[in-house]
Structures are given as structure tokens and as C-alpha cells.
Amino acid sequence: MAQMTARLRVGMLAPVAWRVPPRHYGPWERVVSILTEGLVARGVDVTLFATADSITRARLAAVTPRGYAEDSSLDPKVYECLHIAAAFERASTGALDILHNHFDFLPLTYSRLVSTPLVTTVHGFSSERIVPVFRAYNSTTHLVAISKADRRVDLDYAATIHHGIPLNEFTFRPGSGSYLLFFGRIHPDKGAREAIEVARRTGHNLILAGIVQDPEYFRTAIEPSLDGQQIRYIGSVGPTERDSLLGGATALLHLIQFDEPFGLSVVEAMATGTPVIAFRRGSMPELIDDGICGFVITAGDSDAATAAVGRIGELDRKAVRAHVERHFTAERMVDDYLHLYQRLLGQDVATRLSTASKGDAAHAGPQ
Amino acid sequence: MAQMTARLRVGMLAPVAWRVPPRHYGPWERVVSILTEGLVARGVDVTLFATADSITRARLAAVTPRGYAEDSSLDPKVYECLHIAAAFERASTGALDILHNHFDFLPLTYSRLVSTPLVTTVHGFSSERIVPVFRAYNSTTHLVAISKADRRVDLDYAATIHHGIPLNEFTFRPGSGSYLLFFGRIHPDKGAREAIEVARRTGHNLILAGIVQDPEYFRTAIEPSLDGQQIRYIGSVGPTERDSLLGGATALLHLIQFDEPFGLSVVEAMATGTPVIAFRRGSMPELIDDGICGFVITAGDSDAATAAVGRIGELDRKAVRAHVERHFTAERMVDDYLHLYQRLLGQDVATRLSTASKGDAAHAGPQ
Numbered sequence: 001m002a003q004m005t006a007r008l009r010v011g012m013l014a015p016v017a018w019r020v021p022p023r024h025y026g027p028w029e030r031v032v033s034i035l036t037e038g039l040v041a042r043g044v045d046v047t048l049f050a051t052a053d054s055i056t057r058a059r060l061a062a063v064t065p066r067g068y069a070e071d072s073s074l075d076p077k078v079y080e081c082l083h084i085a086a087a088f089e090r091a092s093t094g095a096l097d098i099l100h101n102h103f104d105f106l107p108l109t110y111s112r113l114v115s116t117p118l119v120t121t122v123h124g125f126s127s128e129r130i131v132p133v134f135r136a137y138n139s140t141t142h143l144v145a146i147s148k149a150d151r152r153v154d155l156d157y158a159a160t161i162h163h164g165i166p167l168n169e170f171t172f173r174p175g176s177g178s179y180l181l182f183f184g185r186i187h188p189d190k191g192a193r194e195a196i197e198v199a200r201r202t203g204h205n206l207i208l209a210g211i212v213q214d215p216e217y218f219r220t221a222i223e224p225s226l227d228g229q230q231i232r233y234i235g236s237v238g239p240t241e242r243d244s245l246l247g248g249a250t251a252l253l254h255l256i257q258f259d260e261p262f263g264l265s266v267v268e269a270m271a272t273g274t275p276v277i278a279f280r281r282g283s284m285p286e287l288i289d290d291g292i293c294g295f296v297i298t299a300g301d302s303d304a305a306t307a308a309v310g311r312i313g314e315l316d317r318k319a320v321r322a323h324v325e326r327h328f329t330a331e332r333m334v335d336d337y338l339h340l341y342q343r344l345l346g347q348d349v350a351t352r353l354s355t356a357s358k359g360d361a362a363h364a365g366p367q
Numbered sequence: 368m369a370q371m372t373a374r375l376r377v378g379m380l381a382p383v384a385w386r387v388p389p390r391h392y393g394p395w396e397r398v399v400s401i402l403t404e405g406l407v408a409r410g411v412d413v414t415l416f417a418t419a420d421s422i423t424r425a426r427l428a429a430v431t432p433r434g435y436a437e438d439s440s441l442d443p444k445v446y447e448c449l450h451i452a453a454a455f456e457r458a459s460t461g462a463l464d465i466l467h468n469h470f471d472f473l474p475l476t477y478s479r480l481v482s483t484p485l486v487t488t489v490h491g492f493s494s495e496r497i498v499p500v501f502r503a504y505n506s507t508t509h510l511v512a513i514s515k516a517d518r519r520v521d522l523d524y525a526a527t528i529h530h531g532i533p534l535n536e537f538t539f540r541p542g543s544g545s546y547l548l549f550f551g552r553i554h555p556d557k558g559a560r561e562a563i564e565v566a567r568r569t570g571h572n573l574i575l576a577g578i579v580q581d582p583e584y585f586r587t588a589i590e591p592s593l594d595g596q597q598i599r600y601i602g603s604v605g606p607t608e609r610d611s612l613l614g615g616a617t618a619l620l621h622l623i624q625f626d627e628p629f630g631l632s633v634v635e636a637m638a639t640g641t642p643v644i645a646f647r648r649g650s651m652p653e654l655i656d657d658g659i660c661g662f663v664i665t666a667g668d669s670d671a672a673t674a675a676v677g678r679i680g681e682l683d684r685k686a687v688r689a690h691v692e693r694h695f696t697a698e699r700m701v702d703d704y705l706h707l708y709q710r711l712l713g714q715d716v717a718t719r720l721s722t723a724s725k726g727d728a729a730h731a732g733p734q
Contacts, residue, residue: 063503075496077444078472082503085476092480105445109452113459113480129442136430136449 007045011096012036013087014050017069024238025211027264028123032102038334049087091116105130108137124261147283150261159340164333170271172321177250179205183265185213191255193221202309208233247272251312254278271324273317277308293320374412378463379403380454381417384436391605392578395490399469405701416454458483472497475504491628514650517628526707531700537638539688544617546572550632552580558622560588569676575600614639618679621645638691640684644675660687
């Protein structure tokens with residue numbers, strides 16, 4: 001029992017749009033899952049606030065039966081606030097050393113009512129209109145940016161921590177691949193139409209995978225190009241098929257039309273050895289070692305993107321994988337967050353963390 | 368200074384869709400204004416949490432520049448949570464004896480993080496989907512129903528308090544009126560189409576006043592009937608025109624298609640002496656003394672509503688006004704809430720309240 005109380009106690013506040021881990025789509029929930037399981041493996045006492053059907057080795061605390069994106073009978077606004085309040089109520093009892101928010105801005109407004117330190121990973125700013133909340137609560141939450149590109153000059157940050165992925169879920173494939181791949185939400189931001197254009201100009205096959213987030217865009221800009229042969233759409237792909245789909249590609253086309261704060265699919269593709277051709281926007285230059293892991297192209301220059309496809313053969317897929325092994329593993333991300341917690345909590349907790357770092361996972365099973 | 372701390376300190380949490388008091392439409396904000404000014408007149412130390420352009424003799428605390436229904440550049444979700452949090456943060460400093468929530472369900476989820484007692488006036492349940500929050504926080508908020516009809520059997524209430532209105536804003540008119548009146552949101556719930564049908568069948572003129580909440584309904588069900596003579600739509604009407612518009616009517620037609628939790632316009636019409644013909648739904652039987660103040664008709668029976676118009680001459684408009692004077696004054700509402708606060712806060716505050724009841728308004732100006 002003494003050992004229990006000596007362990008670092010982290011509350012992890014996930015979004016409740018999707019289950020943790022998500023069945024197929026849900027990047028915020030996916031990062032929460034990777035971090036949570038990584039911390040549990042280090043012996044940290046994690047309480048995961050997430051949907052009731054979530055799967056974790058942490059202690060699960062749930063008030064939302066299912067993800068509201070998976071069950072339209074659930075009112076998002078109702079379950080958001082019930083869920084967030086439950087985490088802060090737990091914090092108010094003194095049961096958590098730190099509360100780590102992955103749920104955008106609403107939790108910030110509860111932060112002055114508890115004394116528990118709040119870390120907030122900003123998974124992206126959906127709109128300029130939400131920034132006033134981050135500004136108002138900048139002093140009561142330790143913000144973490146997920147890329148240098150996503151840092152705002154008008155906010156103070158405690159750290160920039162790139163996401164990491166579990167390498168064991170991604171198999172290195174040395175072959176040169178047989179198709180170009182678009183992997184992401186079907187939405188103008190993500191550049192599916194631009195990927196189709198490049199595929200057509202190069203004559204390569206293209207597979208598109210991802211949820212349809214913008215049905216009108218899908219109907220008008222994507223569907224007319226689908227021929228079941230050269231250009232194919234296969235829907236949203238879960239963890240099982242993802243590995244072979246990414247690994248079997250010649251290149252991932254990531255011709256984004258917005259400043260993407262991070263690109264999980266970019267890192268996942270590279271983990272299988274598949275290089276990435278991306279427009280130079282948002283975090284892309286931070287993720288892709290240009291000329292080694294793929295090509296980072298002037299935004300909007302589809303001639304250059306087309307030319308880059310012809311140069312993919314110059315790249316060494318082993319070097320692509322190695323870049324992820326060096327910079328984007330789950331272990332590196334977990335280390336970075338543990339160091340942040342340590343820095344924020346000070347010396348007395350540092351002792352507990354150093355115990356946790358020994359990774360005595362036998363004490364950290366489901367409870 | 369000793370006198371200041373002896374006064375009862377109430378935080379009044381208004382919605383921020385509209386200014387307090389609203390310029391024209393905004394029934395929740397209107398009730399907040401009536402209650403706030405009434406409490407200030409009794410010497411209560413009220414902090415009104417509302418939009419920055421609100422007008423009050425209470426201490427105004429504002430983080431929302433304008434009502435989000437009046438300025439579409441404001442993100443409702445962002446300003447809702449900033450606004451609500453500001454009230455709870457004030458409560459957490461111990462600066463309020465009681466916090467009185469008029470802002471629906473979201474504030475309930477902050478209630479367990481402060482020790483200040485929370486009173487919540489439920490201005491209506493917009494949907495069955497929001498009820499889980501009221502259930503989850505029923506033990507940490509003292510719910511007030513605004514009518515017996517709006518009480519849910521699955522919730523515990525501290526009181527039922529009908530709204531009251533400032534009688535001095537409504538002039539009694541003895542005349543028999545020259546038109547039928549529809550006064551409310553243009554929305555299927557409110558029965559504008561049914562009012563038009565009754566006006567046509569009786570040959571009376573009809574004036575429709577109110578915001579267009581459902582543009583499609585307005586376009587298809589209302590607009591084709593507008594002839595600028597017998598059936599006229601005059602838009603939304605502010606406080607100045609409201610008195611003469613209500614008082615000049617033969618009857619208010621309130622042929623509602625939903626269980627309305629309260630009807631401010633019903634009480635306001637009666638305050639000018641104008642009787643009301645209403646369908647028997649929601650709170651209508653509680654507001655209208657049937658056969659004295661108007662006629663409460665079987666819901667959906669437009670033959671009966673049409674017949675009732677022919678019997679309006681039988682009613683004594685003085686008796687209609689008298690009913691409001693007895694049951695629906697601002698003073699009665701303020702008394703009811705003061706008694707509730709007293710009951711909830713117990714003896715030590717009872718002493719302060721009895722001081723407040725002497726109405727030493729000289730100490731309660733804007734601060």
C-alpha cells in the first residue's frame with residue numbers, strides 16, 4: 001500500500017468523440033491511448049477519463065457510455081461537460097498529482113477551481129475563435145504544443161512534444177510498393193483531390209483511405225474520379241489493415257491545404273519505410289527529413305509533387321524507418337511527458353518518478 | 368463597511384445570448400433582470416454575471432462583450448464557458464453566499480468544485496437529451512421549477528416559483544380592443560399559423576409580433592397569409608411598443624403546440640387587461656384563471672378557440688388585471704426567491720435577509 005501512494009498519479013482526460021483507442025479514426029484518442037499505455041508500462045498510476053467502452057491497462061473512469069461520434073443518440077455538449085467535470089471532481093479530492101487534458105478548451109475553464117496542476121496538450125486550434133479561452137487560462141494550465149509550427153506567439157507553452165507511435169505496430173517493408181496512397185480524412189484540408197491529380201499525371205495507381213468528413217467534397221471532387229482500378233477509395237481503415245496498406249505504398253501523398261499541426265499518418269507511413277511527398281505547410285518540415293524520408297514541396301506546386309513521385313526510387317526506405325526510430329517512438333513521447341511532469345511537480349515527485357522510470361509494470365495492471 | 372459584509376451576497380448567473388435586460392426578445396434574460404433589480408431594491412448585494420453591455424443597478428461582472436445572438440463573431444461555446452467559469456471562480460473565493468444559475472445545464476457541472484450553494488432556475492428543458500446533467504447534479508443544486516407543469520417526476524426541486532413582471536411597465540386599458548394578437552417567437556411551437564386560422568374564421572384583424580426563429584416555417588406557413596390589412600406581421604417589439612400593443616388587443620391568441628413551461632407574454636397581456644385564449648398545454652392552466660382571464664381550450668380544438676373569441680366580451684378586463692396583481696408581480700417573485708435563499712442558507716443568513724427585507728436600497732446602487 002505504501003508503494004501505491006508513492007506512485008505518481010496522473011489523470012488522463014481523453015476526448016469522448018471516439019473510444020480510446022479508436023476503432024479506426026480518432027487521432028486525439030489514439031495519442032491518448034499510446035501515452036496512457038506507455039505511462040502504465042513505466043509504473044505510473046494512470047486514471048483514464050474516457051468512454052466506457054475504452055480499452056486500457058490504466059484505471060478507467062467513464063461517464064460517457066460510447067463515443068458521441070459513434071452514437072448519435074448522445075448529445076455531445078451534455079456528455080462533454082459530464083465527462084470533464086468528473087475528472088476535475090476527482091482532482092478536487094486530491095487523488096491526482098497531475099491532470100493531463102487532451103480535450104481542447106472547455107476543461108481549461110474548470111482549472112482555477114482545483115489546485116491540481118493541469119497540463120493541456122493542444123491537438124490543434126480548430127478555429128481562431130477558440131483562442132480567447134487559451135489566452136484567459138494560459139496562467140492556469142501548462143500548454144504543450146504538438147509541433148513548433150502549431151505554437152502561437154500569443155501563448156506561453158511549457159513544452160513542445162511531438163507525438164510518438166508504437167513501432168511494433170508498423171512493419172518495415174523494403175519493397176518499392178505498387179501504389180500511391182492517400183491516407184486521411186476526406187476533406188479539402190487533406191488534399192485528396194490533389195493526390196488524384198498527381199496520380200493521374202504520373203500514371204500510378206492511387207488508393208484513398210479515410211473517413212468522409214465532408215460528404216459534399218467527396219461527392220463532387222473525389223467520387224467522379226473513382227474508377228475501381230487506377231483510383232480507388234477503400235473507406236476508413238483500422239489498425240489491422242493499416243500496417244500493410246501503408247507499407248505496400250510507393251509513397252504517401254500528403255498534399256495538405258492547411259497548416260497541419262501534426263500528421264500521424266505521415267509518421268506511420270515512414271515507420272513502414274514508405275516515403276512521404278508533402279506540401280510544406282504546418283508541421284511537415286519538422287516530421288519529414290527532406291530528401292531522406294521523402295520530399296517537402298512548395299505548397300500548391302503540383303508540378304513539383306508530380307516530379308517528386310519520379311524521384312522516390314532515389315530514397316532508401318531503411319533510412320525512412322530509421323528517422324522514425326530516432327524521433328517518433330512512443331517511448332520518446334512518454335519520456336518527454338514524464339520529464340515535463342517532473343519539471344512541473346518539483347523535487348518530491350521527482351523521487352516518485354525516478355521509481356516509476358524503472359518500469360515496474362507488474363504493479364500497473366488494470367484495476 | 369460592517370454593513371456591507373452583513374448584506375446577503377447573491378451571484379446571479381444570466382445567459383449571454385442576449386443583453387440583460389434584452390432589447391426586445393430574450394425571456395430568460397428578462398426574468399434575470401426583473402429578479403436582479405428587485406433584489407437590489409431590497410438591499411441585497413447582487414453581482415450580475417451577464418454580457419458587458421447589460422444594464423443593471425447590481426454589480427456587473429462580464430467577460431462576454433455582447434450577446435452571442437446579437438453578434439455572430441462570438442463563438443457561443445467559447446463565451447458560455449468563460450462566462451460560467453467566471454461566476455464559479457468568484458464563488459470559490461467565498462465572495463458569494465449563494466450563486467443563482469439561470470444558464471441551463473452547463474453550470475451544474477462546475478457545482479461540486481465550490482462550496483457555495485447553487486440555485487438553478489430551470490427555464491425549460493430544451494430536449495430530453497439534456498436531462499442526464501440535471502439528474503447527475505440534482506444533489507448539488509437546488510432546482511427551481513417555473514411552473515408545476517414543468518416539474519419532472521425524476522428530479523427533486525427546492526421550489527416552484529412562477530415568474531413575476533413589473534406592473535408599472537403595463538398600463539391597464541379598459542377598452543375592448545381592435546385586433547387579435549399573436550405575440551411570441553415565429554416557430555411552430557407557438558401557434559402563429561393557428562392564430563391566423565382563428566382570425567380568418569372570426570373575421571377579426573390579427574397582428575403578429577415576435578422574432579422569426581424558424582425562417583422556413585415563416586416562409587411557408589405565415590408569409591403567404593400576410594395581407595398588410597387583416598393579417599399583419601410587425602417584427603419583434605421592444606418594451607416601449609409592447610405595452611400599447613398588448614393593451615390594444617381584444618385578446619391574445621396563445622394556441623401553443625408544446626408544453627410551454629411559462630408564458631411571459633400571457634401574463635404581460637393580462638397585466639394590461641387583455642384576456643388570453645390558450646390551448647390547455649404546459650403551464651397555461653396555472654397562469655390563466657379560465658373563464659375570468661380568458662379561455663383555456665382543449666389543445667388543438669380550433670373550433671373552440673374560434674368560439675372563444677365570440678365570448679371575449681363576457682370577460683371583465685379589470686378582473687384580468689387583478690389576477691396578475693395578485694399572482695404575477697415582480698415583488699411576489701422576489702419574495703419567493705428571498706424566502707428560498709433564506710430556507711437554504713439557514714439561520715445566520717436569515718438575520719441578514721431580514722435586514723435586507725427592509726429595502727434599504729440606498730446602499731445598493733451600481734458599484
